[in-house]
Amino acid sequence: MSRDYEQFPDNDNGNVLWQMYEDGDDLTEPHEIEFSLAFEKQENAEKCAIFLLLEEQKISMYLDEEVAPNLWILSIHVTMEPDYADIVDLEEWFTKIAQQYQGEYDGWGCMTYVYDED
Known part of the structure; x- marks a missing residue:
């Protein structure tokens, strides 16, 4: 199959999603996607964590x-279907939130599961 650049644009997010698709990952199934924020001060990370908990987000924090x-x-x-537009929207939201607490957005990742019946 040739790459659909509307579904998988030629940038970091599109490339990761295309690679997941090429590896046989079913992108119509929900995945747990992990978005990361980085903070130099524990206090700022904790305040941001409280804000995100109040926004009903599932979070973890470590040094x-x-x-x-x-x-x-x-x-x-975030458990979601890995869709380009949705990921970009969440990245923008998490970037704004991180900046409010003197942190920075640090990317996303996802464990891929490829089921092989053989």
Whole structure:
């Protein structure tokens, strides 16, 4: 199949989704997608976490000293069909939220599950 650039644009998000599709991942099924925010201060990460909990988001938080001392990572776990437009919308929303708490948006990831009947 040739790549549909409307569904899988030629950018980072489109490339990841295209690779998932090419690897046999069913993008019409819900996946847990993890969006990450990074904070230099624990207090800011905690305030952002409370805000996201009040927005009914599923979150986790950890200190990632392997990357930098005092780097707090806040992960938001969203179960959704991996759709380009929806991912871009969530990235924009999480970017704004991170900035409100002196953090930054740090990308998204998704575990892919390929079921092989053989």
